[in-house]
Amino acid sequence: MEEPGRASGSPESSRAQLRRVALSSLFGTVLEYYDFLLYSTMAALVFGEVFFPGDSRVVSTIAAFGTLAVGYVARPLGGIIFGHFGDRFGRKHILIVTMALMGGASFLIGLLPGYASIGVAAPVLLVVLRVAQGLAVGGEWGGAALMVVEHADAENRGKWSGVMNLGSPIGFLLSTVAVAIVSLLPEESLHSWGWRIPFLVSALLVAVGLYMRSKVVESPVFQQAAERAQEQSADRTPLRELLAKPKPVVLACAAGIAPFALTALMTSHIIAYATGIGYDESTVMQVLVLLSVVSLAAIPAAATLSDRIGRRSTVLIGAVGAVGFAFPMYMLINTGDVSLMIVGLVIGQVLQNLMFAPLVPLLSEMFGTTVRYTGASLGYQGASLIGAGFTPLIAASLLAVAGESSWPLSLIIIVTAAVTITALAMITETRGRDLTADDAAPAPARSEGSTAL
Numbered sequence: 001m002e003e004p005g006r007a008s009g010s011p012e013s014s015r016a017q018l019r020r021v022a023l024s025s026l027f028g029t030v031l032e033y034y035d036f037l038l039y040s041t042m043a044a045l046v047f048g049e050v051f052f053p054g055d056s057r058v059v060s061t062i063a064a065f066g067t068l069a070v071g072y073v074a075r076p077l078g079g080i081i082f083g084h085f086g087d088r089f090g091r092k093h094i095l096i097v098t099m100a101l102m103g104g105a106s107f108l109i110g111l112l113p114g115y116a117s118i119g120v121a122a123p124v125l126l127v128v129l130r131v132a133q134g135l136a137v138g139g140e141w142g143g144a145a146l147m148v149v150e151h152a153d154a155e156n157r158g159k160w161s162g163v164m165n166l167g168s169p170i171g172f173l174l175s176t177v178a179v180a181i182v183s184l185l186p187e188e189s190l191h192s193w194g195w196r197i198p199f200l201v202s203a204l205l206v207a208v209g210l211y212m213r214s215k216v217v218e219s220p221v222f223q224q225a226a227e228r229a230q231e232q233s234a235d236r237t238p239l240r241e242l243l244a245k246p247k248p249v250v251l252a253c254a255a256g257i258a259p260f261a262l263t264a265l266m267t268s269h270i271i272a273y274a275t276g277i278g279y280d281e282s283t284v285m286q287v288l289v290l291l292s293v294v295s296l297a298a299i300p301a302a303a304t305l306s307d308r309i310g311r312r313s314t315v316l317i318g319a320v321g322a323v324g325f326a327f328p329m330y331m332l333i334n335t336g337d338v339s340l341m342i343v344g345l346v347i348g349q350v351l352q353n354l355m356f357a358p359l360v361p362l363l364s365e366m367f368g369t370t371v372r373y374t375g376a377s378l379g380y381q382g383a384s385l386i387g388a389g390f391t392p393l394i395a396a397s398l399l400a401v402a403g404e405s406s407w408p409l410s411l412i413i414i415v416t417a418a419v420t421i422t423a424l425a426m427i428t429e430t431r432g433r434d435l436t437a438d439d440a441a442p443a444p445a446r447s448e449g450s451t452a453l
Contacts, residue, residue, distance in 0.1 A: 029167025072389025078138020252379025
């Protein structure tokens with residue numbers, strides 16, 4: 001009897017298809033993080049002056065971070081739209097659409113004239129393209145995650161999900177290297193045309209990614225569920241089914257808030273914060289490259305660990321660690337010593353990876369097949385919106401109020417980690433769940449009195 005969640009055919013062909021699916025999802029995630037993190041980096045370095053010029057650098061930076069937040073607002077909507085069609089008609093074709101939309105929006109940002117050329121139309125068009133990015137990313141993650149999880153066997157979903165999640169550090173590494181290269185240009189050249197080059201390069205990544213996507217087969221779990229659901233009403237709406245029992249979506253969202261908040265503080269916001277307290281901009285960028293390298297090892301390790309001790313336990317270790325390390329991390333950064341800043345951020349990055357790496361299998365396993373795309377996407381993108389979308393903006397605003405003291409930043413880490421810990425206490429361990437069972441409804445939340453970790 002065929003194992004649930006595995007592709008049909010010989011074991012060799014199934015493994016080959018799983019590798020192809022994992023690499024395709026990896027490439028899509030690389031593009032997702034390259035585009036999104038490239039934008040956040042440019043928002044900190046360039047966009048304030050190019051699209052929101054003003055007398056105050058702080059106000060311009062806050063305005064630029066505001067457009068960053070707009071993209072995060074669009075992500076849950078993208079999860080709903082593309083999740084609906086992905087749950088109704090399959091994962092593969094939706095993923096081709098989301099990749100093309102995501103790369104196309106980034107390419108057009110690279111061609112967009114600045115405020116000096118077309119006035120207020122420049123920031124308006126920037127917001128429109130940022131929304132398009134957000135919609136695409138909102139649909140991309142869910143489909144890429146499910147293609148991996150639904151092809152893999154139950155015992156190794158974490159490990160294969162770890163391959164996909166490597167797209168986060170690789171995408172960030174590529175975006176950071178791209179920014180570092182163009183930052184070597186004279187400031188006038190960087191602000192006039194140099195910043196555009198990394199966005200235009202995304203067209204090449206999209207071309208390769210679309211080719212890889214065309215070679216994968218549809219999720220076998222979805223195909224089985226679609227065959228069983230042929231007699232269901234044609235007007236079935238996954239979102240309506242989820243909203244009828246919203247607790248799993250709320251818990252999925254809450255579980256992911258802490259890793260997103262921490263990564264927002266340690267990527268986009270740390271550039272403005274560290275340079276503001278005296279660190280050289282190039283030094284900060286080099287440290288961020290180092291953090292990406294750390295994640296290349298930490299993410300697969302954390303994802304595989306979740307196959308051994310469970311998704312909840314792995315995330316919980318990182319969340320509790322984040323609470324304890326919230327103030328020490330900024331104390332190390334505030335010393336002005338580069339080596340101590342590296343120590344603080346590396347430890348913070350490992351804690352973030354422990355929380356982030358198990359999210360793909362955890363959120364995917366929390367929902368039935370016919371609502372899984374929509375449910376997992378809503379949980380993940382809702383977490384990204386709340387945890388990361390407004391964090392740089394809130395952090396910059398709180399710093400201005402607190403007189404540049406870092407205690408509000410530590411408080412953000414503690415509060416978001418507490419939210420994640422509370423959610424984990426209410427979620428049933430999902431490791432090893434049969435993805436073909438009860439595919440018409442979300443997996444139950446943790447029952448009262450459960451002790452599983």
